[in-house]
Amino acid sequence: MQFPLLVLARIQDLTLGGSAAQEAEGASDALSATGEVVTRDVSIFELLLSGGWYIMLPLAIMSFIAIFIFFERSMAIRKAAKEDGDFMAKLKDYLSAGNLDSARNLCEQSGTPIARMLHKGIARIGKPLKDISASIENVGKLEIYSLEKNLSTLATIAGAAPMIGFLGTVIGMVNVFLDMENAGMVRVDDISSGTKQAMITTIVGLIVGIIAYMAYNHLVSRVSKVIHKMEASSLEFIDILEEPAR
Numbered sequence: 001m002q003f004p005l006l007v008l009a010r011i012q013d014l015t016l017g018g019s020a021a022q023e024a025e026g027a028s029d030a031l032s033a034t035g036e037v038v039t040r041d042v043s044i045f046e047l048l049l050s051g052g053w054y055i056m057l058p059l060a061i062m063s064f065i066a067i068f069i070f071f072e073r074s075m076a077i078r079k080a081a082k083e084d085g086d087f088m089a090k091l092k093d094y095l096s097a098g099n100l101d102s103a104r105n106l107c108e109q110s111g112t113p114i115a116r117m118l119h120k121g122i123a124r125i126g127k128p129l130k131d132i133s134a135s136i137e138n139v140g141k142l143e144i145y146s147l148e149k150n151l152s153t154l155a156t157i158a159g160a161a162p163m164i165g166f167l168g169t170v171i172g173m174v175n176v177f178l179d180m181e182n183a184g185m186v187r188v189d190d191i192s193s194g195t196k197q198a199m200i201t202t203i204v205g206l207i208v209g210i211i212a213y214m215a216y217n218h219l220v221s222r223v224s225k226v227i228h229k230m231e232a233s234s235l236e237f238i239d240i241l242e243e244p245a246r
Contacts, residue, residue, distance in 0.1 A: 055168035055201045062157045063208045069150045070215040077222045113143035114233045147223045158213035165205015172198030
């Protein structure tokens with residue numbers, strides 16, 4: 001009696017399988033007939049959230065810090081690089097005439113790193129030239145340190161952001177394998193979440209790192225130009241002081 005029951009059960013399985021296959025073929029035919037694929041629009045915000053808040057939040061904070069540092073330093077460097085074209089000529093005339101008060105007032109009114117550096121040198125006039133040069137150099141170092149403020153933070157963001165993105169990639173791939181292990185049978189739905197996280201965190205980390213790196217190099221080049229002007233002005237100032245002794 002068991003054999004007919006087994007045969008009947010097998011026939012039912014084949015019948016159900018055949019109907020499922022027919023339904024699949026019908027859906028495929030309907031898809032090919034219509035030529036349309038059902039899609040769902042996903043916003044950029046949703047994509048960013050799928051990267052995981054524990055990775056995307058540090059990257060977002062880094063991006064805001066990098067943007068703030070770039071604009072703040074850009075304005076500070078632009079102000080430092082601003083210089084009156086007749087500044088050194090006027091200073092030379094005052095020093096040649098022995099009018100030290102007017103020379104000091106000119107430096108105070110200018111308010112640039114070059115002016116503050118030379119103001120210190122004017123205050124040391126009467127002492128050995130070596131001491132004057134050393135005082136100018138010390139003030140110049142302080143001004144350079146002020147110009148380079150927070151640039152190291154920008155460089156850190158440029159290096160750390162891609163690594164945080166790669167950390168998100170590793171976490172995403174770990175989640176993929178965990179989902180595969182829990183599901184038993186691998187399907188696209190089971191691994192899409194972790195794979196999406198891995199790709200998005202890498203992309204965002206690289207974008208933040210590249211922008212920060214370009215901003216850092218741009219600011220460093222502008223600071224170098226200001227430093228070059230400071231060195232040229234200090235040498236010209238020393239030459240002016242040496243002129244009466246020639």
